[in-house]
Amino acid sequence: MNFKLKDIIPQLITVLAVVLVFGFFTYNAQVNMENRGIDFGYGFLSQESSFDVQFSLIEYDGSHSYFRAYLVGLLNTILVSVIGIIFATILGVIVGIARLSSNYLINKFAAFYVEFFRNIPLLLQLFFWYFAALRTLPLPQDAESIFGVFYLTIKGLYVPAFVWENLNIFFYTLIVALISIIIIRIYAKKIQESQGKQIPVLLISIGLILFLPFLSFLIGGVSLSFEIPKLKQLAATSFVYEGGLSLPPELIALTLALSLYTATFIAECVRAGVQGVGKGQKEAAASIGLTPNQVLKLVVMPQALRIIIPPTTNQYLNLTKNSSLAAAIAYPDIVLVFAGTALMQTGKAIEIVSITMFTYLSLSISISLLMNWYNKKIAIQEK
Amino acid sequence: MFKYVKQLTSFVAMVAVLFAFTTESMAAKKSKTLKNTQKKGFVRCGVSQGLPGFSNADAAGNWTGVDVDVCRAVAAAVLGDANKVKFTPLSAKERFTALTSGEIDILSRNTTWTLSRDADIGLTFVGVNFYDGQGFMVRKSSGITSTGQFKNGISACTNLGTTTELNMRDFFNSKGISYEPVTFEKADEVVAAYDAGRCDTYTTDKSGLAAQRIKLSNPDDHLVLPETISKEPLGPVVRQGDAVWEDIVRWSLNTMIEAEEYGITSANADMMKTSDNPAIKRLVGAEGEMGAAFGLDNEWNLRIIKQVGNYGESYKRNIADTGILPDRGPNELWTKGGILYVPPSR
Numbered sequence: 001m002n003f004k005l006k007d008i009i010p011q012l013i014t015v016l017a018v019v020l021v022f023g024f025f026t027y028n029a030q031v032n033m034e035n036r037g038i039d040f041g042y043g044f045l046s047q048e049s050s051f052d053v054q055f056s057l058i059e060y061d062g063s064h065s066y067f068r069a070y071l072v073g074l075l076n077t078i079l080v081s082v083i084g085i086i087f088a089t090i091l092g093v094i095v096g097i098a099r100l101s102s103n104y105l106i107n108k109f110a111a112f113y114v115e116f117f118r119n120i121p122l123l124l125q126l127f128f129w130y131f132a133a134l135r136t137l138p139l140p141q142d143a144e145s146i147f148g149v150f151y152l153t154i155k156g157l158y159v160p161a162f163v164w165e166n167l168n169i170f171f172y173t174l175i176v177a178l179i180s181i182i183i184i185r186i187y188a189k190k191i192q193e194s195q196g197k198q199i200p201v202l203l204i205s206i207g208l209i210l211f212l213p214f215l216s217f218l219i220g221g222v223s224l225s226f227e228i229p230k231l232k233q234l235a236a237t238s239f240v241y242e243g244g245l246s247l248p249p250e251l252i253a254l255t256l257a258l259s260l261y262t263a264t265f266i267a268e269c270v271r272a273g274v275q276g277v278g279k280g281q282k283e284a285a286a287s288i289g290l291t292p293n294q295v296l297k298l299v300v301m302p303q304a305l306r307i308i309i310p311p312t313t314n315q316y317l318n319l320t321k322n323s324s325l326a327a328a329i330a331y332p333d334i335v336l337v338f339a340g341t342a343l344m345q346t347g348k349a350i351e352i353v354s355i356t357m358f359t360y361l362s363l364s365i366s367i368s369l370l371m372n373w374y375n376k377k378i379a380i381q382e383k
Numbered sequence: 384m385f386k387y388v389k390q391l392t393s394f395v396a397m398v399a400v401l402f403a404f405t406t407e408s409m410a411a412k413k414s415k416t417l418k419n420t421q422k423k424g425f426v427r428c429g430v431s432q433g434l435p436g437f438s439n440a441d442a443a444g445n446w447t448g449v450d451v452d453v454c455r456a457v458a459a460a461v462l463g464d465a466n467k468v469k470f471t472p473l474s475a476k477e478r479f480t481a482l483t484s485g486e487i488d489i490l491s492r493n494t495t496w497t498l499s500r501d502a503d504i505g506l507t508f509v510g511v512n513f514y515d516g517q518g519f520m521v522r523k524s525s526g527i528t529s530t531g532q533f534k535n536g537i538s539a540c541t542n543l544g545t546t547t548e549l550n551m552r553d554f555f556n557s558k559g560i561s562y563e564p565v566t567f568e569k570a571d572e573v574v575a576a577y578d579a580g581r582c583d584t585y586t587t588d589k590s591g592l593a594a595q596r597i598k599l600s601n602p603d604d605h606l607v608l609p610e611t612i613s614k615e616p617l618g619p620v621v622r623q624g625d626a627v628w629e630d631i632v633r634w635s636l637n638t639m640i641e642a643e644e645y646g647i648t649s650a651n652a653d654m655m656k657t658s659d660n661p662a663i664k665r666l667v668g669a670e671g672e673m674g675a676a677f678g679l680d681n682e683w684n685l686r687i688i689k690q691v692g693n694y695g696e697s698y699k700r701n702i703a704d705t706g707i708l709p710d711r712g713p714n715e716l717w718t719k720g721g722i723l724y725v726p727p728s729r
Contacts, residue, residue, distance in 0.1 A: 035624055038483065038505040051548045052564050062552045134579035154580050155538060232536060236526035238583045240536040249581070250565075327543070330567045330576070336543060340476055340568065344544030347504030349480050 073337035087259035092266025118264035130253035140239040160226035177212040250331035273308035313371035414627035428454035429487035436707040450491040456635040460683040465690035475544040490620040509633035514713040516611035518589040538563040540582035550613040637725040642693035649692040
């Protein structure tokens, strides 16, 4: 009994202290807001926002609600984070492996890249890429096309838009292809375990995923045409491209800065991971006759990943949170649209800041959970 | 999971603490803000991060501008020295929070007086020190000379968190023009992006356009279009709930404007004490008890005029002589064809 009490009392005191402190500040905030005539409430979310946003993944204009504006910002944050994470990972892995290269030039170049980009504040890099891009990119009327269909201009990257017919059939064939790949993989594993034969799964998979959708074009009635951006004159020296898809330079600069910066940290994680695998492991693998590719794929990488994943998760979280610097260069992420314009128009500081905090928290937790699940999946399975 | 909840709790607590530090009672008869200001020995004033003519710091850190002069006037009135002001540069986004949380006591930062700001968010506007309106700036080479020439697809650079964003939408919507808003957090980035050619037009208050034009790499290549698409009465703001402080700021501004009306300047203020006109005598503290209601002495208004000057002097020094807007337009006295008209000091 005594032992139990001793255990519980410090816990109780901690909880009480947290509740009291939180209660004190909440009460104070309430009193102060009442004194100044500030209402508290989330009702504003359904009001008309009456401001427009430059770039949105869903249909939005000022006649929609503040909640819709929030979604626009959230989706833009997710978009830049996802693209950033993909590029940062690819670049990080390449640079990380390059740092281990025995080629002097490759090795030193990778080391220089890592040291250079990770030691300059991200905001500065962001301004550099944004204003460097703005200063060097041509005006729409001076832009040379790339393959006749892409235009990279100061107002953004214009790419042809896809115009699909019978898009659903195309998707069905994709799904069929994916399912057959899974079946083939399971089958290949069985064959290998029972007969020791190896089937070139990768080649078959690539073939399937290309061939089946291709069939849908031939006999499924699927057709794809492109809407190519066209130059339009607004005024004597003022032009813009119409039609097609346009990616704003803000998105490009932000993605570039975030990926280049975060890739340096991921590269270091990768290098640490690969170096963390014992030399004996590689030698043992080579001695039983595995090819260098097999050594990397079957022996080194599975062990290295266990070291790489946890710190890389941190970098993914950092990248997502760093995307909030977007506001500095006019990329309409959640901070600019919601914690910026919406906050200013409504004056609901506490409400909006709390929603924004919860949003980042949820995003971070989701990434963490996903990465933890993956980490667990590749962990050593003790039998 | 609990760990995250705790982190969040502490963050919310930190937000709350900002409010906690400034608890004040509505019932306090004497102005708490005034008392605090006199105890500290300086007026805490929120200004812009650099808008020539309105609030701008030189290399030595000296602030000048018509918005700055409102704060200097208040300092002269309540502390006796126009230089006893601590200026806090604020972005459009931060300004109201800084005021309501008690970080500053006057917000004099080219802020538009609107119903929702006045009524909703715990602020009180005390007057207008500049009548402005939103306009557009374009490159002269574009050949555009009127907003009627705007076409679908035009991109417009502007500042975040201002009435500008709303006016812009109203304007383009009413004309049925589709546009691309490019919204930056800070004015310097807006100017840089517009200068680089990111946008076809730059829109904000016309005074702001005139002031920012000077910062462009080649000011003469740009043109402010004649149309004005909105009313932007700019003025100082105080926290709601301190009526005496509100009155002090309001009448400090009114004193500057009325002094111009009666021809009282920083140079002749002392001589005006012996004027025959009682209205003039009241403005220089030679008649009546004009400071008692604020808890101030009788020469508070005289100090404003002597140390800061009247509104016309302030305008000339900051806006006209710097070449920003030589023509006073609506900001001329009502007696000279403008709309500057203040209630009498009596």
